[in-house]
Amino acid sequence: xxxxxxxxxxxxxxxxxxxxxxxxxxxxxxxxxxxxxxxxxxxxxxxxxxxxxxxxxxxxxxxxxxxxxxxxxxxxxxxxxxxxxxxxxxxxxxxxxxxxxxxxxxxxxxxxxxxxxxxxxxxxxxxxxxxxxxxxxxxxxxxxxxxxxxxxxxxxxxxxxxxxxxxxxxxxxxxxxxxxxxxxxxxxxxxxxxxxxxxxxxxxxxxxxxxxxxxxxxxxxxxxxxxxxxxxxxxxxxxxxxxxxxxxxxxxxxxxxxxxxxxxxxxxxxxxxxxxxxxxxxxxxxxxxxxxxxxxxxxxxxxxxxxxxxxxxxxxxxxxxxxxxxxxxxxxxxxxxxxxxxxxxxxxxxxxxxxxxxxxxxxxxxx
Amino acid sequence: xxxxxxxxxxxxxxxxxxxxxxxxxxxxxxxxxxxxxxxxxxxxxxxxxxxxxxxxxxxxxxxxxxxxxxxxxxxxxxxxxxxxxxxxxxxxxxxxxxxxxxxxxxxxxxxxxxxxxxxxxxxxxxxxxxxxxxxxxxxxxxxxxxxxxxxxxxxxxxxxxxxxxxxxxxxxxxxxxxxxxxxxxxxxxxxxxxxxxxxxxx
Amino acid sequence: xxxxxxxxxxxxxxxxxxxxxxxxxxxxxxxxxxxxxxxxxxxxxxxxxxxxxxxxxxxxxxxxxxxxxxxxxxxxxxxxxxxxxxxxxxxxxxxxxxxxxxxxxxxxxxxxxxxxxxxxxxxxxxxxxxxxxxxxxxxxxxxxxxxxxxxxxxxxxxxxxxxxxxxxxxxxxxxxxxxxxxxxxxxxxxxxxxxxxxxxxxxxxxxxxxxxxxxxxxxxxxxxxxxxxxxxxxxxxxxxxxxxxxxxxxxxxxxxxxxxxxxxxxxxxxxxxxxxxxxxxxxxxxxxxxxxxxxx
Numbered sequence: 001x002x003x004x005x006x007x008x009x010x011x012x013x014x015x016x017x018x019x020x021x022x023x024x025x026x027x028x029x030x031x032x033x034x035x036x037x038x039x040x041x042x043x044x045x046x047x048x049x050x051x052x053x054x055x056x057x058x059x060x061x062x063x064x065x066x067x068x069x070x071x072x073x074x075x076x077x078x079x080x081x082x083x084x085x086x087x088x089x090x091x092x093x094x095x096x097x098x099x100x101x102x103x104x105x106x107x108x109x110x111x112x113x114x115x116x117x118x119x120x121x122x123x124x125x126x127x128x129x130x131x132x133x134x135x136x137x138x139x140x141x142x143x144x145x146x147x148x149x150x151x152x153x154x155x156x157x158x159x160x161x162x163x164x165x166x167x168x169x170x171x172x173x174x175x176x177x178x179x180x181x182x183x184x185x186x187x188x189x190x191x192x193x194x195x196x197x198x199x200x201x202x203x204x205x206x207x208x209x210x211x212x213x214x215x216x217x218x219x220x221x222x223x224x225x226x227x228x229x230x231x232x233x234x235x236x237x238x239x240x241x242x243x244x245x246x247x248x249x250x251x252x253x254x255x256x257x258x259x260x261x262x263x264x265x266x267x268x269x270x271x272x273x274x275x276x277x278x279x280x281x282x283x284x285x286x287x288x289x290x291x292x293x294x295x296x297x298x299x300x301x302x303x304x305x306x307x308x309x310x311x312x313x314x315x316x317x318x319x320x321x322x323x324x325x326x327x328x329x330x331x332x333x334x335x336x337x338x339x340x341x342x343x344x345x346x347x348x349x350x351x352x353x354x355x356x357x358x359x360x361x362x363x364x365x366x367x
Numbered sequence: 368x369x370x371x372x373x374x375x376x377x378x379x380x381x382x383x384x385x386x387x388x389x390x391x392x393x394x395x396x397x398x399x400x401x402x403x404x405x406x407x408x409x410x411x412x413x414x415x416x417x418x419x420x421x422x423x424x425x426x427x428x429x430x431x432x433x434x435x436x437x438x439x440x441x442x443x444x445x446x447x448x449x450x451x452x453x454x455x456x457x458x459x460x461x462x463x464x465x466x467x468x469x470x471x472x473x474x475x476x477x478x479x480x481x482x483x484x485x486x487x488x489x490x491x492x493x494x495x496x497x498x499x500x501x502x503x504x505x506x507x508x509x510x511x512x513x514x515x516x517x518x519x520x521x522x523x524x525x526x527x528x529x530x531x532x533x534x535x536x537x538x539x540x541x542x543x544x545x546x547x548x549x550x551x552x553x554x555x556x557x558x559x560x561x562x563x564x565x566x567x568x569x
Numbered sequence: 570x571x572x573x574x575x576x577x578x579x580x581x582x583x584x585x586x587x588x589x590x591x592x593x594x595x596x597x598x599x600x601x602x603x604x605x606x607x608x609x610x611x612x613x614x615x616x617x618x619x620x621x622x623x624x625x626x627x628x629x630x631x632x633x634x635x636x637x638x639x640x641x642x643x644x645x646x647x648x649x650x651x652x653x654x655x656x657x658x659x660x661x662x663x664x665x666x667x668x669x670x671x672x673x674x675x676x677x678x679x680x681x682x683x684x685x686x687x688x689x690x691x692x693x694x695x696x697x698x699x700x701x702x703x704x705x706x707x708x709x710x711x712x713x714x715x716x717x718x719x720x721x722x723x724x725x726x727x728x729x730x731x732x733x734x735x736x737x738x739x740x741x742x743x744x745x746x747x748x749x750x751x752x753x754x755x756x757x758x759x760x761x762x763x764x765x766x767x768x769x770x771x772x773x774x775x776x777x778x779x780x781x782x783x784x785x786x787x788x789x790x791x792x793x794x795x796x797x798x799x800x801x802x803x804x805x806x807x808x809x810x811x812x813x814x815x816x817x818x819x820x821x822x823x824x825x826x827x828x829x830x831x832x833x834x835x836x837x838x839x840x841x842x843x844x845x846x847x848x849x850x851x852x853x854x855x856x857x858x859x860x861x862x863x864x865x
Binding site (some may be wrong): 396414430465489 | 576582586600601604626710770784
């Protein structure tokens with residue numbers, strides 16, 4: 001007697017209990033706290049906030065803990081929560097020129113107004129495993145100067161003053177900013193939607209795409225005009241109040257790439273821009289994003305779009321890791337109904353093949 | 368002048384009333400010519416029928432530009448009520464409207480003036496909601512098309528009298544076209560762009 | 570912490586309005602894929618988020634919901650989705666096709682004929698039937714606009730040239746209301762004829778690809794074919810081993826590693842209903858004896 005598979009409900013419940021236990025691990029080991037994740041795995045929290053599109057360190061830390069450190073799973077948790085939040089409106093554009101910078105480097109000028117500020121960075125660390133970090137590590141106190149009041153104008157603004165770089169495209173007054181989480185994406189997409197897509201895009205995917213442009217698949221001669229990381233104020237203009245209300249400060253990383261110049265008979269040559277912006281300290285992400293943003297501007301700048309990174313439909317349709325992981329992983333769901341249909345067809349084709357070839361085989365054997 | 372506090376109320380239970388109203392409209396659209404009832408009661412301002420009011424509360428919001436015919440637009444109760452309960456922006460240009468509300472069918476503008484969609488995006492078209500006298504008595508019409516098992520009979524008293532003649536443009540335009548929702552008090556009938564109507568006289 | 574609180578049927582009202590508007594346009598333009606701003610759902614993309622959003626937008630407290638995956642109410646993903654709605658919408662659920670008012674499905678259409686008071690909601694992974702011929706949305710959209718489906722016929726004909734048959738066994742393309750070529754979702758082609766002139770409303774949700782489409786009741790749905798190579802539904806030629814049905818779609822069960830196979834109905838509700846009505850297959854004749862034997 002054959003009994004069809006049942007008891008899926010109990011199996012699911014027990015799988016959840018197994019997961020909860022695996023997540024907790026050996027219970028004689030102290031449980032990790034959200035503060036610890038937020039403070040000591042800060043870059044993971046930054047990435048989850050960026051690609052999860054939600055600036056909330058505590059929720060991102062919770063998501064990382066719940067996801068057992070699987071960052072794409074954590075991003076998914078944050079996105080699913082974000083999707084249920086009511087929307088009050090759009091903030092005023094943040095002014096990254098007024099950022100309280102903790103780190104700021106330019107590759108295009110030796111010195112810049114406000115100075116180069118190395119800040120907290122892996123750059124120039126020697127990548128040697130450090131056993132002293134294994135436990136009880138107390139870092140040395142860093143040298144701290146008085147916070148400088150010197151302004152730190154953006155390098156691209158300095159270049160822009162002389163017309164050496166194209167002006168940053170400005171939206172028309174009152175034009176609504178696109179939001180691909182609220183409206184279905186159509187192609188061709190404008191730059192606001194492209195940038196939103198890239199900001200939410202998978203860091204690894206953007207890294208590979210950006211890298212491919214450097215290797216010649218849509219090369220765009222990038223120079224890091226500037227990378228800056230620090231705090232900016234967010235303001236919200238409430239219609240009924242009549243003025244902008246400060247909501248608080250958030251940490252951002254901004255990368256402004258200075259790229260291949262353009263020009264024509266009617267237009268003086270000037271450098272072009274690629275832009276990257278992310279929550280928290282996310283330099284690899286913002287640099288990759290700026291490379292891909294510039295590559296995706298091929299159409300707008302009259303360049304031939306031949307490389308993968310220049311193909312907006314390809315890039316925007318595959319950049320989202322929550323979509324990608326869902327569809328790749330859905331292959332483990334049962335597909336036996338369609339497989340059965342395919343199997344039936346294949347058996348029929350094989351039978352016909354065998355019948356068609358059988359006389360030949362017998363003939364050969366006889367010869 | 369009416370203050371917001373004096374405006375007729377919206378749904379008592381927003382979530383379940385919207386769901387129930389939607390199902391009536393969905394069934395109407397899926398079965399053209401069938402008369403569906405809208406059960407949940409909301410207040411209805413001025414010249415707006417209660418069925419229309421329920422549909423507005425169910426489908427309109429900031430993302431749906433709305434065109435009002437003169438009789439609707441002239442009623443400050445209607446415009447205030449719509450703004451307060453739905454937030455839908457009222458537009459003057461009917462060709463960008465997601466929905467149009469018609470209270471005076473006799474003055475229905477040429478249908479070409481509404482959004483007809485494009486060949487690539489035929490869904491970007493206006494749904495025209497027309498208030499009519501009756502969806503249970505009046506002239507009889509024979510309807511055919513998707514959603515109809517053979518032929519559906521509709522008895523209705525409708526203005527403009529030549530509405531179905533005008534809707535014949537949908538035949539040539541398809542997949543572009545206009546979808547119409549007829550409302551009489553709490554009764555709803557939908558005539559999507561695929562429905563072909565033959566008048567059978569009185 | 571901002572402790573989450575969720576709405577009836579999970580989705581917020583603004584999202585439901587947006588999906589409801591898309592559903593109405595989908596019904597008005599049979600077979601046309603309406604773009605919609607699909608939301609992130611609390612289950613992964615590719616696991617039914619489109620179907621779940623459509624169901625959440627139409628479901629009310631008076632509904633009775635059935636969820637199947639591969640024809641079965643008991644597959645893990647079907648259970649998971651059914652529990653989601655039982656929890657977030659408090660609706661009654663059933664496994665009986667007849668009793669359901671809303672049926673969400675992945676990969677099958679029930680064997681029991683649907684009736685006019687039902688809505689069948691399909692989960693769709695790739696809604697674009699032309700996608701595997703032309704990966705670009707801008708191109709496929711143009712092809713639909715012009716009803717330019719020659720490429721699809723060329724592909725089917727190349728199959729015939731190479732294999733002697735149309736080599737598509739599931740997600741077999743159909744033409745709806747003599748206009749749009751449509752992907753029926755990865756149902757076996759056995760199910761295609763059930764879509765034609767069906768009394769129930771059929772809605773299709775593709776969450777990751779952000780598309781909703783529909784077949785209104787009593788609408789013509791034709792599987793693409795050629796005069797000299799007509800469409801043929803496929804079914805393994807055997808009765809169900811449990812209920813003896815000779816006209817239902819069958820799952821192949823591998824019983825050992827020596828070539829042992831058995832075939833049973835994929836639609837578990839249909840199969841159980843037939844067994845309850847006294848129909849038997851070759852393997853269901855004497856279950857109690859065997860059980861007694863195993864104790865002895």
